[in-house]
Amino acid sequence: MSMSAAQSANVVEGEFAFTESDFKTISAMVHGDAGISLPDAKATLVYSRLAKRLRALGLSSFRDYCVLVAGAEGVDERQKMLAALTTNVTRFFREPHHFDHLKEKILPPLLEATRRGGKVRIWSAACSSGQEPFSIAMTILSLMPDAANRDIKVLATDIDPNMVAEGRRGTYDGQLLDGIPADYRKRWTTSVNGGARMSDEVRSLVTFNELNLIGEWPMKGQFDALFCRNVAIYFEDDTQARLWNRFAPLIRQNGALYIGHSERIQGPAVSAFKPDGVTTYSKVTA
Secondary structure (H helix, E strand, O other), rough: OOHHHHHOEEOOOOOEEEEEHHHHHHHHHHHHHHHHHOOOOHHHHHHHHHHHHHHHHOEEEEEHHHHHOOOOHHHHHHHHHHHHOOOOOOOOOOOHHHHHHHHHHHHHHHHHHOOOOOOOOEEEEEEOOOOHHHHHHHHHHHHHHOOHHEEEEEEEEEEOHHHHHHHHHHHHOOOOOOOOHHHHHHHHHHOOOEEEEOOOHHHHHHEEEOOOOOOOOOOOOOEEEEEEEEOOEEHHHHHHHHHHHHHHHHHEEEEEEEEOOOOOOOOHHHHEEEEEOOEEEEEOOO
């Protein structure tokens, strides 16, 4: 079969024509926009996630969809394409050992220092719909109930504006609340329509913003702890190495970096950290 014939053949059989050329076009866009690598084995996933978008737009082929998202009029749809292809799996207090480490090792001296004018800065990178940064905020409040009156801030960022909007709303369905300890839930959530809303004390500690981790970062100061979990696994090795290398100078000495259970720090940043628990690292250089 010739190269052109191969590229015009469907790589996934289904309702819409989806060729190798279509897949490569979409893969290149996602890689360029977000650094996410989509190997050939992901073709079926791409088809299933984006077929819904084609139906919603009334398009008849992925070729037409590629033309749309590549053009000036497709900017909004290109964001929706990226959102459809990224996995926003999260829950309150996911990987609880990270929050135990934060509570027992990182926060106590920092919070005590805020009584003398010190500050605390924590970054939840790729925060999804907000459960991670709100878990951080509740952990802080469990140690310092008046934290909202101190110089304590949790930055929560995500590439998906829909996830950022959900985090800002701070309201979750009942089935999403299971990970919150009962006493935390009683103290820092309010029941609404079968679900719950984060309390004002929790919400006041967290600031949500859109941010692309492979783009420009506006923050200049250092963080006492940085959560970036289950994100790097979607990047190629060199992109992962660049990410860890960019994080390193933004974490203060002895500050913590929390990563996903399938992730490992690699590249030049390896020398900047030492293991301090399961998928938990301590910054060892100034």
